[in-house]
Amino acid sequence: MINVTKTFLPDKAEYIQYIHEIWDRVQLTNNGPLLQELEKQLKEFLDVQHLYFCTNGTVVLQIALKALRISGDVITTPFSYCATTNSIIWENCTPVFVDIDPLTFNINADLIEQAITPQTTAIMATHVYGNPCDVEKIEAIAQKYNLRVIYDGAHAFGVTYKGRSLFSYGDVSTCSFHATKVFHSIEGGAIISNIPELHEELHLLRHFGHRGDEEYRFAGINGKNSEFHAAMGLCNLPHVPAIIQARKEVFELYDKLLNWDLLFKPELSQDIEYNYAYYPVVFQSEAVLKKVQAALVAEDIIPRRYFYPSLNSLSFMPRTYACPVSEDISVRVLSLPLYVGLPQDDIERISKIINKNL
Template sequence: MKDCIEELALFGGSPSFPEKLHVGRPNLGDRERFLARVNEMFDRNWLTNNGPLVQELEQKLAGMLGVRNCIVLCNATVALEIAVRALGLTGEVIVPSFTFVATAHSLQWQEITPVFCDIDPDTHTLDPQAVRRMITPRTSGIVGVHLWGRPCNVEALTEIAESHNLKLMFDAAHAFGCSHNGKMIGNFGNAEVFSFHATKFFNTFEGGAIVTNSDELAAKIRLMKNFGFAGYDNVIYVGTNGKMTEICAAMGLTGLESLDDFIAVNHRNYRRYSAELADIPGVSLIKYNDKERCNCQYIVLEIDEGKAGLNRDYLVEVLHAENVMARRYFYPGCHRMEPYRSYFPHAELLLPNTERLAQRVMSLPTGTAVDEEDIKAIGRIIRLAVSHGGEITGRLAKTKTGLI
């Protein structure tokens, strides 16, 4: 246990952890069950092209979410791109900047302009009033992001979309297994997109899914993910290759069998972090609605420099030196990345909440790779850093200006 800042690894002490603790280290289900599925796959000699494991995964996901249609794909970025095209979005589409850049890229890649909109400072999701202000005659849709698994203001965004005849879809990459007003995420808007990347609490190695209650839209998406084929030698639509492989589906089916265990671990970790970080000045852990289903896969902090005595970036430096690989999410915001930075050089003037949060938010390791003792140690590091925030800030500031 470290009692003074001289013992921090940043200032010459030994790291608290011998190996790096990463945000988003993969959860693994029962290895034997996975390998059994892989052996069955090899016995069938059916590796891709809508095999039985993909079909089973789609059916189980649709049943769990209570949606009519689930189409699994090779990754969530391709899923976003296909959903955007299937919905016929054109011109301008309103999106948050406080999200992973794939949300914006899925539009820009298809020559659709992502119009960055500010977020609610409390929910970190699209501010409906700001959305209204961003609508122009060229606007064709809205893409909301259920950030950290916490749902957007679905009702307000739905009302806006309907009143302006806009398409509404949701990037639900963080929200698999979460609910809103008792209904599972996946049932809102025209379509919702999930990510099953290895860093997500439920993964298929690489993968994603589009879910929708529109049979017509689902049929179009199924054509588009497989080059537009409707049977052998019969192409009836422009499409691409977005298919999920059988081995990825095997991982997904295996992970589903352990899903409740993964979520239970996440909830345990969240409770432990809540206890360890309680009453640390300037450190706020985001809250989840305990009346809804939530995957709790993100441990997200806001750092108030004025109260903590050091800023988010300095705290991240302290943690990295201890081999706690905290992440700045979502820094610096899509509007400050290329090509958007060049396209919209003054976007920050319209995004004050996004700008503020991009400087304050960080995420800590959780999942099955982290135990309660790890969390206690991380909490002690943060508490020590904040208790000496002014001194740490002074030392790091001098180092960066070359004064020492």
């Protein structure tokens, strides 16, 4: 079976050596030495100042909202994984959906300003498929209206924009280190702050809001991660450049083989170094998508409808918004298999099946 992704695993012996160290120290969690080392290496790799390794890519969104004291309305995108809007709702805020750009599939920055009201306190935008949002325009709007900016960078590990880590934009950025991502720690995530004053608070928010046994500062949560997860991250991090290169080669082969007269894919932003996190293609209709998907599944090839459905259409959203571009793209987009080690023969076979059923 060929799945939409396949988790990269490092040398088993290297990981087991870390496990022996954990066993010898008998410190499995609570900000252990491997976690601290991973945070150090991640900051160096990503060229950011403040980064905290946490439980997953959802809890860091919740921590970001809490740390910035966000309330009321949060402008966000309907084209993302549900964790983006779920975090807003969980923190007792209200998602306000702004439609997406038809070329990049990111939130359409030209539509944000008209959605701002006195109740708006923040913008939470997703770098969809690791493709940067219009960070300059969003920053200008945020400054004009005194709004906070949180970027959901779940897909954006290793991406740079204009020579800077994509995580260095906005007030806070987050990332997912789930096993399906370009870089993973099995489960995990990170919160990256560009506000030095938040340094201490972010550390405490992921650790119940206290230091030691007696110094309780405020109500935090358990957003810590373990030494076992940090060990996987330490094993995987040195492989990231080779992982990105291997994914690029798969990406470019799809580019060469697919029939672009009857397909299109998101337009990548200029001035970026990309991580090739996903390979989404958009079909002419949902009917064609379903036909292609069925043909692939019949050959034990499992793509993913990512992102589907458009989040503004979910029944539990507190308000109703029309987002016609997102609603249209979401029913026609399919992410194709993309991972290190995907054989060229399989890429050719996948492409042939797709082209035959367009």
